[in-house]
Amino acid sequence: MAEVWIPSLLQRLTNGEDKVRVSGRNLREVIENLDARHPGMKARLLDEQGNFQEGVAIAIDGEISHLGLIEPLTEASEVHIIPAIGGG
């Protein structure tokens, strides 16, 4: 199961847990399963069209995801929810 690191301001949705293990073959499934266990999480990450909220980026195994919700995950994957950044 992938390990999702929960940002501190979202930990109220996970009863204070800073890491949650969630199953899923790709990021979409992980977010769905995360939301099933901790309702409200999906709405914090995705807008109504299913895109990442503005300002939100997901890093998987040390790299910012470019595939978005279809990004495949492994059992050992680490998922980080981080602020989106732009370079100069």
Next chain:
Amino acid sequence: MTTTSDRPTKGAPPYSSQNYTSKYKVVGTRPIRHDGLDKVTGRARYGADISLPGMLHGKLLRSPHAHAKIISIDATEALKLDGVKAVVTAKDLPIIEDQVMDLGETMGNPRVMAENILAKSKALYKGHAVAAVAAISPHVAELALDRIKVEYEVLPPQLDAEAAMREDAPLILEELTTQSVAQAYVRGTDTGVKSNIASHIQMKRGDLEQGFKDADVIVERVYKTTAVHQGYIEPQSSTAYWAPDGRITIWTSTQGHFTVRTMTAAMLGVPEHSVKVIPMEIGGGFGGKIPGYLDPVCSLLSKKTGHPVKIVLTRKEVFEATGPTSGSSMRCKVGANKSGRITAAELYLVFEAGAFPGSPVGAAAMCSLTSYNIENFQIDGYDVIVNRPKVQAYRGPGSPIGTFAAEGVMDEVAEKLGMDPLEFRLKNAAKEGDRMPNGMTQPRIGCVEVEEAMKAHPHYKIPLGPNQGRGTAMGFWFNAGGPSSVTLGVNADGTVNMISGSVDIGGTRPAIAMQAAEVLGVSAEDMVPSVGDTDSIGFTNGTGGSRTAFATGTIAIEAAREVRDKMAARAALIWEIKPEEVVLDDGVFVNGKNPDDKMTFKQLAARLIRTGGPISASASGSPRGVGAAYCGNMVDVEVDPETGKVTILRYTVFQDVGQAAHPSFVEGQMQGGTVQGIGWALNEEYYTSEDGVMLNSSFLDYRMPTSLDLPMIDTVLIEVPNPGHPFGVRGVGEVSIVPPMAAIANAIYDAVGVRMDRLPMSPGAVLEALEAKKAQG
């Protein structure tokens, strides 16, 4: 490791005799750039050089108020003026819903961008455009601006981010609640409370309280910085032609023409395929020319008039309206034990977003402490709306600001512990496998290598005189990846055309071409690189985020491998052997069955037409394996105790550059970023009146450093190869601007004993600090 200090004698070309050697034949060498002659002879074409038949000239009317309701706009008298062809306002733009659009490197909201380009119901900063005119000449357009009547209801401006955060602060964007952006991070997501705080991010790990309890030394300091501008030499310019068939062609100065295409189409409500963007050569951008600015307005004016319309901004407009980087208020607290280990760190960042959300506070939060491995920390960042221009990215956005605070406090902690500041940094240095503040694992990085090189460098031991001091600081930047596209085509003479989607900034054109040349076994001079427009090449992210040499370079390698394999197949055809029996040896195709049969790339290229036709290959993709960057600064200053003037005596920049694709351009990036950082440290600021008017909106009064102000900036290239790139290339463009402000502040302290906690450290500010110190006895 190589250093520009190796140069031989004064007056000789500074890089002519470096000891630098590369393990590659092309990558790591210093060929003359392909666009060099055009650039130095003035033949290169920039945005302002565009001249088309029937072209009109546009000008923008800007708000004289920093905060005002727009009651009405009446252009009747302007339109009566001879030569005036059209006037547009925000009403001419389609109504755009809030939406998040993928701009490649980041997300964008076209509704917000449109309101920044032409104010809708309120002018939100002094210089916010409210209307645009097209006329037969720039002079007539300017005259017309005076005849447009705008009725304003002037409102008090909010210029200070901390004041704007207060609960009783008047709202600048009345519709903005903390729910409207970045929901994952906002304060009070579920309350719907309206606020000038666009977002709040937080990162924390470990036990902060216990960490500070474990500390033997704690330093806490408050910092303040003002907005500064990217200061690119070429003002924004754009020309657009909206043809009768609905096709829009835009010639523009931009870092990312695909971003301009996406946003312009969204703002105009037209399909993306109907917009063609031709990127002109660019006279600097540094992040400020990523989002596009003038293009939709030029397009609207063109649609109304049926003519191409060109707008070229003045320097005053550039300063007042195109987006500086954030001013900030910060608090940093660090604790360490007697052995020199950091036990806890706390960083509180308040960043001005300008008139719309989007300061780089998130990046500042993720970068400022990332040179260290810290177990217990908390970082809070606030993105706050104020009545100033919407900020735009500026070289390593956010990191230089937060690092000014963090690295100042680290220096102070080392002093209180009685430790050498570099020894202290080495003791806590980030290494591969450590966790960054955002939780991600550090990839292969060169933080330790940079700090060790600093400690061992002769500069560190040069004796200093009275009122002279030495400062050091570290800086981190992520670097970016993202999508790129490259097409290669082999010519009969053995040269190779290369079209990439990356606008050339800082020599990226040769840096990409050299990577392809390395694979093909040809020289850099045999490559013919050009930048394709949006109709000619696949989608490519803008040149920003230090991504281009890495990402577009990787894609060029992929395309070159395909060309190489196709060439080998042709050789096999000629030699009547299997393709896998062809060996490429040092740029020569060799018959594996009969090694006497050989053909150089050029010889084989001459035979392509009669062996099946020309060979070309295209590659597109988003390469993985981005390598992060670390930079260290060592600076010696002399402070005049009577005037407070700080003179830079000596400056050495140490940077992990991965494999340098073209070392001269890498050094140029390091030197350029450093000089911008020196200007930010000592002189540059948005000097603003109480009613929000920038009072120094010219290069005469906004003081950027010139070559006369500075010594040679020496560079030390530390090459820790990036394992995610075939040749080890990592981004080099931004990180060099991160440490200078902190390094110079630390040097000033070493010279005269005052800790500078605000920018700029101008003579007046330093003198004030010296007098305060004297008054304290």
